[in-house]
Amino acid sequence: MILSALFSNRAYNYEDAFGARDLTSVPMREAIRDWYTLFYQTTPTEEEDPCQRIPYTVVNKLTKTTFGEYQAGAEDPFLRAVLSALDAHRTEAVHAAMTGGLAYLKPYPTRAGIAFSVVSRPSLLIFGRDGEGNPTDIGTAEHTSAGSKYYTLLERRTVGSDGRLTLRNLLYVSHVRDQLGRKTTLDALPQYAGLVPEYTFPEPMGLGLAPIRCPAPNCVDGSCDPVAVFAAASGLIHNINRNEAQLNGEFERGQSRIVVSADLLSPVGPDGRRRMLRDKVFVGLDESPGELGVSIFSPALREAAFLARKKEYLRDVESMIGLKRGLLSEVEAAERTATEVTSSEGDYALTIGDFQAMWEGAAREACVLAGRIGTLYRVPNARAVRPEEVTMDWGNGVLYDEDKTWQDYKDMVAAGLLKPEIALGWRFHLPTDTPEQLAAIREKYMPALDGLLGGEA
Known part of the structure; x- marks a missing residue:
């Protein structure tokens, strides 16, 4: 669920x-608000029709x-459970x-082990950064409804000069959705009863x-x-x-525009009544209003021109983002496998490689954090985790062709x-x-070396 101070324009309340x-x-x-509006908007407005759902x-x-x-996998049961979560x-x-x-993976302990939640950018306020621009002091908001009341848990995470993390928790309650309301105790909701107002990790x-x-x-x-x-x-x-809104409007009107006297389109007519004519359908002219009357202007539908321009727009989107040409603009194109994407021309493979590296780095760091938190809270089987213990395989395709490399x-x-x-x-x-x-590999695999390497070694 997207819940945010930025989204509701009430950032000052949270601050x-x-x-x-x-x-x-x-x-x-403003850009973050616009990105999420573009991504989630489904209902047309007077000016725009998001039916193409380009961001999605x-x-x-x-x-x-x-x-x-x-x-992704690991030999250790605890680490396999973390990867599954x-x-x-x-x-x-x-x-x-x-x-x-920007988003965050948030590990937390449960009776069954380590679980994760996702903190999205609209639910995040950044209060401090280090010399490299990395956040060191942030606030997040988590919203819950219970009965007729709406609760907001505010959590602030601050990294001190000694490198240790301090958590501060505040709970607010309101009878109106999207309002912070008044401060209440953390035990007002059962799921927050175990929280403390402030805690510093050792x-x-x-x-x-x-x-x-991203x-x-x-x-x-x-x-x-x-950025998005x-x-x-x-x-x-x-x-x-x-x-899309203009094209849909032309089809809904049956391609016609009606020319009328301009005074018929004034906000309020001589009789004091509001106009009933819509300027998307009617065009007003000021010349000789008494002689003009009403006439029909019926141009040919511009379907071909609109579709051609829309296709060019999609190609421009592909170029700006770095997508393979045709992935969006060629609607009849079939789904491509990772190997087909890699073998095609263009910079698409590099773009996918960047996103794979993005997830791999975040997932390894999340596993390390899960080990620390699990050990601290005595989660069963929890232990310290090294990033290299996680095995990630992206298969034949985007980063490399595994069969060719072998x-x-x-x-x-x-x-x-x-x-060998x-x-x-x-x-x-x-x-x-x-x-x-190397000795362990020789002991386990060398007897079968000739078969594995095709008798070439």
């Missing part, structure tokens, strides 16, 4: 409650292609990052959240704030929506340019950094 001011610039706030199409296609052949929120998290530019863990940053460059204010994947094309998307490794072994242990370690996702690790 006053937190006792701090959001560092997000006004242009960025872009985000959904990128996400599907990014994870088309994705697999992450996988449940994978699509939601990536959609939020692509739409708002060891550094950053914000305790794993960030997912790799698109900031084209709004040039700041370090990440379709941010550069937002103006074009508005034009497409206006284009053949290259075998050729290098046959030519004496690579140790290195090739086998890559094939079975095993570490090859130390002599002991």
